[in-house]
Amino acid sequence: MSRDGQGIRAAVARGSDLPVLLPAAGRLARSAAEERAFGLPALRLTPGHGVVILLLFLLATGAAEAETAPLHASVIMTLLKWTPLLLKGFAFNIAISFFAMAIGTAAGTGLGLAQISLLPPVRRTASFAMHFFRNAPWLVVLFYCMFLLPFQVRIFGVEVPLPDWIKATFGLGLPVMANVAEIVRGAVQSIPSGQWESANSLAFSRRQTIWMIILPQCVKRMLPPWMNLYAILAMSTVLASVVGVSEVMTLTGDVLAAENRSELLLPFYSYILVWFFLYCYPIARWTVSLERRFSVNI
């Protein structure tokens, strides 16, 4: 081990910000590692996507307007009329995404830490659960939760009803949990081993090391993939419509059924698409900027 070699390795371990020309294989390995760290495909939304979605909406609305029979209200007016109701449904989607993210993050942190447990059975069980829920189709997990969870539970002798949307929240929370677990595990393992060594040599217990030294350093690394996961979850809340929760997709279906005008179909659904874009785009941009900032300096 030459001293220079150690210096370079040290610089790499520190995450050097020097402009280093990596060979192609190194570059590929690095981008693959980044993709893996994200767990899920990164949501790379650009303004171009927004323009396409907006054009789709405007074209659909324009075409529908032209098709509208003379006696019917205009498409724009119909959209505006139903907007308050649809917004309520959309707020419900956001609420489900918040709760599912909260449940998934809390449970996922536990599951992620269980994956680095020193006890092999705990580690193996956690790893199995993580793989199971990460690779199971979200909709299937959602269906299981809808039909396996009771419609009410008894807590300390009090009957607590479990409405559909709560069950759906749990159903979406499970895959989130598995993905958060993988984000946590990946982040913990990305912390240089020297941090564990120095914490050990200062007589910190394992628990103290994890909570006071390792996890605080992980937050920065976890934030971008965590936000990416949230954006994907926010879009996936529409799955709840399949199991009958009255969120924005269900309500749109109801509205279209009530209006009974086939030309409204495309304008309404592209209208909802615009909303989702407006909600997810800032998150995606923020994720990318955080990622850039953190990849340089830690």
Add this chain to the structure above:
Amino acid sequence: MVTSGDKPIVSISDVHKSFGSVEVLKGVSMDVRKGEVVCIIGPSGSGKSTLLRCINGLVPIDKGAIRVAAYEVHKLMKDKELLALRREVAMVFQQYNLFPHKTALQNVMMAPIHVLKEDKKEVETRARALMVKVRLADKVDAYPGELSGGQQQRVAIARGLAMRPEIMLFDEVTAALDPETVKEVLVTIREVAEEGMTCILVTHEMGFAREVADHVYFTDHGVIVEHGPPAEFFAHAREARTREFLSQIL
């Protein structure tokens, strides 16, 4: 923990350690008395750093015995026992390994507060005094990322001293530093040694070893080839292997 001047505070006998099929330590023995400064030199891969990590139980040994103060290190199995040992043995690393999310002062204060459960005010007074001692009084609120390598390493030394250990281990602490900053770190280590701290250093700084060490050990391929007081060791090495190494490095 009272140790007489003659009884070694660290006693290593016939230590063996393998990583997989690679035997890193092949029967190493060494005694270090209280207040003594011992330098371990030798080519890379000769097992110096591993030996250091065996002393505070970071690396468990396969065979042999290590006693540090009152602790039989090779018999410590439970985490709790190992943690008790590590309160007595501070270690400074080549890569500094400061906690990047804490300021310099917090780095120094963390272990005494959370591990030794000492009073926060008292620890802070001591930590500030230590920062003065390592000449970084103006950097107490800086994060490790804002400090030079030499400054980080001095914070790491202060962090070790804050535990008020019996023994300090230094693992090639200047190997990753710029030549200009090596000196400031060596000056700090010399001061620590002169105050009577028992120090075991793995180092490539031969000049420093010659000046500061009470005893120099030369390791190669997992064994101690030869050892002696520095004047004798550097001037009249007995073994051919030692002479060869010294001729290459001096």
